[in-house]
Amino acid sequence: xxxxxxxxxxxxxxxxxxxxxxxxxxxxxxxxxxxxxxxxxxxxxxxxxxxxxxxxxxxxxxxxxxxxxxxxxxxxxxxxxxxxxxxxxxxxxxxxxxxxxxxxxxxxxxxxxxxxxxxxxxxxxxxxxxxxxxxxxxxxxxxxxxxxxxxxxxxxxxxxxxxxxxxxxxxxxxxxxxxxxxxxxxxxxxxxxxxxxxxxxxxx
Numbered sequence: 001x002x003x004x005x006x007x008x009x010x011x012x013x014x015x016x017x018x019x020x021x022x023x024x025x026x027x028x029x030x031x032x033x034x035x036x037x038x039x040x041x042x043x044x045x046x047x048x049x050x051x052x053x054x055x056x057x058x059x060x061x062x063x064x065x066x067x068x069x070x071x072x073x074x075x076x077x078x079x080x081x082x083x084x085x086x087x088x089x090x091x092x093x094x095x096x097x098x099x100x101x102x103x104x105x106x107x108x109x110x111x112x113x114x115x116x117x118x119x120x121x122x123x124x125x126x127x128x129x130x131x132x133x134x135x136x137x138x139x140x141x142x143x144x145x146x147x148x149x150x151x152x153x154x155x156x157x158x159x160x161x162x163x164x165x166x167x168x169x170x171x172x173x174x175x176x177x178x179x180x181x182x183x184x185x186x187x188x189x190x191x192x193x194x195x196x197x198x199x200x201x202x203x204x
Contacts, residue, residue, distance in 0.1 A: 002140070050122040064130050065129065067137040067175070070138050144161055
């Protein structure tokens with residue numbers, strides 16, 4: 001799924017409308033269109049980066065992260081300003097360089113991922129570990145939602161995503177809400193507005 005999504009992301013990053021608005025504000029506060037495009041490329045390539053820096057024989061010291069608890073940990077980590085800084089710096093390299101990087105990441109994912117076992121462990125967020133399969137599921141949020149963010153930023157329709165990806169995004173977002181708030185607050189947020197006791201959504 002993320003192999004196909006990476007190709008969609010690369011195509012959008014290379015769109016003329018994105019290049020034309022490179023220095024303009026994006027739909028995400030504190031990011032230009034170029035910075036958002038660069039962040040999308042980095043988020044897409046994170047799977048390769050984490051594979052490269054995790055020893056295949058490494059074993060977790062504690063409980064494995066899931067796709068839901070990964071995002072809870074990410075939300076609570078003080079990394080968001082750093083993400084904006086890195087994205088701005090990478091965007092400053094220019095449209096052409098970011099587009100080349102997007103296509104390189106898509107090609108590298110297509111070549112490498114099929115040969116990696118789904119249960120291989122990767123380290124993320126300070127060395128905490130999760131399976132490669134679960135980490136790839138986190139990319140559904142990062143790639144899918146940022147594709148939508150980038151398209152919206154330049155007035156383009158959201159490109160078609162791989163089959164099942166939007167369903168995966170919904171499942172993960174709901175799972176994050178359940179992890180953070182519990183089941184009944186989520187049920188009430190979805191079906192009983194008069195019984196809301198706290199803000200459940202959005203979760204990111």
